[in-house]
Amino acid sequence: LGAEDLFSLSPRPAHPEYGQQDELYVNKIIEQAVDTYKLAMRDNTKVDQRLENLLNRIFNLNMESREYRQVVGLALDTRRLDQIERAVKASDDSTTLLSETVIKVLGSQLDRAFRSKVLDVLLRLFSELEEPDFVSMCQCLIKLEKPGDVADILNRLVKNQDGELLAYQISFDLYENATQQFIQQIEKALIPETEKTVTATSESATENATSTTETTTTTTAASSTSGTTSSATATTSSTTSAVTSKSADDSSSSTSGSSESAETVPSGTMSPEVRDKLRSILRGEETIKHHMQFLIKNNHTDMLILKNIKDSVRMACTHNGTVITNGLMHIGTTCDDFLRDNLEWISKATNWNKFNAVATLGLIHRGHEANAMKVLDPYLPKGEPDQFGYKEGGALYAYGLIHANHGSANVIEYLQKQLAGATTAAVRHGACLGLGVAALGTRNESVYSQLRETLYQDDAVVGEAAGTAMGLVMAASLDAAAFREMVQYISDTAHDKIQRGLRT
Template identity: 35%
Template sequence: RWMAAAAAEEAMGFPAVSSGPLLASCRPLLSLLAENEHKLKQYALEQMDKIVDYNWAEIADHIEQIEELYEDEKFSHRELAALIASKVHYHLEQFSESLTYALGAGTLFTDQIASGKPSQYVFTILSKVIDQYIAARIERSESGSDAEPVDARLEAIVESMFDRCFSEGNIKQAVGIALESRRLDKLEECITVSGDRTGTLAYTLEACQTLVQSRTFRNTVLTVLVQVYRTLETPDYQNICLCLMLLEDDKAVAAQLGELIKRDDEESELMAYQIAFDLCGSDMQHFLLAVRSGLPVPASERQSAEAATTAEGGEEKTEGDTEMKDVEAPKELSEAEKKLETRVKNLRKILSGETTIGIHLEFLFRNNKTDMLILNNIKSALEVRNSITHQATVFANAVMHCGTTVDTFISQPENLEWLKRASNWAKFSATACVGMIHKGCINSSRNVMKAFLPPETGMSSQPYSEGGALYALGLIHAGHGEGILKYLSNELKKIKNNETVQHGACLGLGLAGMASANDEIYEDLKDVLFQDNAVAGEAAGLAMGLVMLGTASEKACEEMLAYAQDTQHEKIIRGLAIGMALIMYGREEGADTMIEQLTRDKDPILRYGGMYTIACAYSGTGNNSAIRRLLHVAVSDVSDDVRRAAVTCLGFVLTNTPEQCPRVVSLLAESYNPHVRYGSALACGIACAGTGMQEAIELLEPMTKDST
């Protein structure tokens, strides 16, 4: 609740210690509480209110009498009794009771909030008020009409907080409380009264993406922001389209881009291109495909489509029918139509990723600073017959040169003989690494891999190289596979009895069709899965998840779960488990049903998949409930594999808040169980990658001496 606490602190000022007379004893005043005369009780309470911060321990022995006075509806100063009872409970650190009586004190408490110098007591109770109000609002929001109405006294205090924030210009603090308490009306008011609407909108959008944990409420806020952005004097089209992208509203994005490119000014055209580049950076392939198909259709394409329809729909003339009709020539396009056609083609090219990939490739090639001497020294220092270190060196080369197209190390004559030592799956991986080096060469991918691809006719002679080559094509076209999907699909259908080549083809198809939600590819992969071959089936399960990445497809999940529970092959179960996790990528609470199913399954491999489903669904969110669930499994599951996966997945959930990861896994890193320690190291590596964080290094360094 840091946003709420910050709001209280900003609105109220730094808390000051209250002052008052210090008495040796307040027994005389306490004795007056037993009198029948109300005025004597009133006098005692008024004096106790002045000294309660100093004599609270003595007053605490008589707290029941003070509470009884508050409960006596005939007593005219009930609110004063409630205020004193609240302060005593506060000093006893019984904050829940203190809050209850503070609310009962009515204006006596709220007047202290409005004072210029609130005490530590007021500041603390105010924080509790905001916490309770937020909890009540969230419960009401999630339960709907069944929930009890929010306490009117809480509502009044929070309303006064909003008013004070508005009057003092603390708009960001008000935005924080509005988001935490799900008050859309106040959120809109914050933006309306702000002197810097653009800045407030930017802050709200950032807070919405990073701090609002409920996906449903976040989408509601984004919808409101779209409406507000449109009302600005100069609409912020970039942020409008960003919000629409987060809402996955491809039709609205396409309509907005279409509106911009139809305008006659250059600024709108450039804005459309910039938005397209921003969208392309999301790598949501199914979304980008939908946006492209929703763009305005150029006049030339409409004419071609109409001509084709007319030709196909025309009835054949009978033998005796000699009537002839002039074929209508295509109309010449106007300057405006030609300009629109050019702009649409440019947008399609950007959204396909072709433009970005080309720029990225050129950048990596120009800025390639890899030191070949390092690789040669590694190669010469390692034992020739050790297959593990041989493969590690090949991987090191691929990582160093990823996307640069620089394959000089593997093409050097002295290294060719060394590379030939790779056999079986090592050869598969080595061939796939060529695809990693040439990642992004989507226009020449088949030429690059020509020497390794399966022959067009005849039987497969080098299954590991051929399977690795098909996998390499997927790596080259990852997320942008329109140009290679048909080829990979045909190759998969041609291969019937070679599980190694099928394995590579499935992985290649999954990567090339990643997040495309292409049903045809999904069905092709499902056919391979149903062959019940362990090696090919594992890859098919993974690929099905990649194709449906982030779609939360119920049909796909049901089919994959049913088959995973039916098959006897552990490899297939594992592939399907990770595949289902990928399908739920980014769905947050929308994945909870699937998470519950997997984590309660008796098969440890499916529970293992449940952990990765949590990781994918809540990746980068820092969601508290996801972290709690992973920590619970990390210390309670009977399977070491599941426990290791649970700890590892903490790293994925905390990727956007890496500073929290070492603290969360610090105790797990000292576990007696080596699998849990293993997971802790991986979690730190995943969450803190590239940060150079000292806390992570201090946690990992002792593990380098771990004997297990």
């Protein structure tokens, strides 16, 4: 450092007698200087100005040789945001360099505060480009937890006809990478306040109309059953057609109708059809539907393997393992033939094995949300459960598994009611687990509070499931208060099962 500019960063050519000694010396000095600088920047301590000057010379040397990727890598290690910006602006392909930097930042082990600063800089640089990489920008915004900005990007894209497909692709990526809470906030941001009021009013009117129709139907049912049935069928068919083939209806409408529709949706705004499509993708409806269809069409499980395992089973634990194996082999395929063909064998399951046997239906029918209640109807709680409630508890867990990471408000409300009204430990255990997987990553305070109250009852069986579910609901939230509550209760409780659930 004392040599300052006299220290050459470029080693002299190899000497015929001494070889590469000069190169080894220079590289070692540079390595030591960079490590010292990195440590000082990480600990936020004062840096020797001479060391700062040496690092600046290293950056300048790489910039002169156009090694921009190396500059970015060194800048991330040394926490030099100015050098990242400098390299990106100097590059001939700024978009590619920015996208590569985003991937590098998201895959690195940078601390949260510095990573947020880097992502903020990258977002600003993206916005200055003529053609920003919106996919990479949204990846940054997910980590920065800025759903409003993501919604702005989606709005910007769909206002341009050429950007509509990209908006759909980003929505698919968001469902795969973002939490349920993040996606719900994007959905809210996509709906203007005026439209929310109109939507609420129209929904209320629809409910009133529905109730009126039901009353009229009830009154006239005795005299005109067949007429009512045909009318209901026609109404259902027309409603389904209107929802599933809107584009076909639009193309068959008259010219005057088309012009009226064009006047209804001002230019530069998102049409209701596009918004509904975006929300459908964001909610995962499209992904889940196509994923399930793929698994059904490509189900090549070897049933002979299961048969051989079943025939060799002689103990309760291996019986339980076989049932779980079937669930894992057929996850998402909706193929429950093994269970149907071996009802007598399945009926041998008792206690928690019975719980697991019913719960595997949730694995098999994962994503089959439309028929979830129909599939599980024979097992779900109805009035008074049996003495122990293993079957009902397993059904509630299965219901949550079917809606895993995709629990709607109705699903969560149903599971909350079942948890509140349950009287047996097994049913409450299943309701807790179902709530946890259905509300995964939602940070739903209502669900978390109910699970916490269940945990504080200090029941070992129920508390284990409640502790696990609390972690699932608050997953990826970095909620310090929730973390402290869970850690404190690990110390307070004497039940190993509850401790295990909270640690999980």
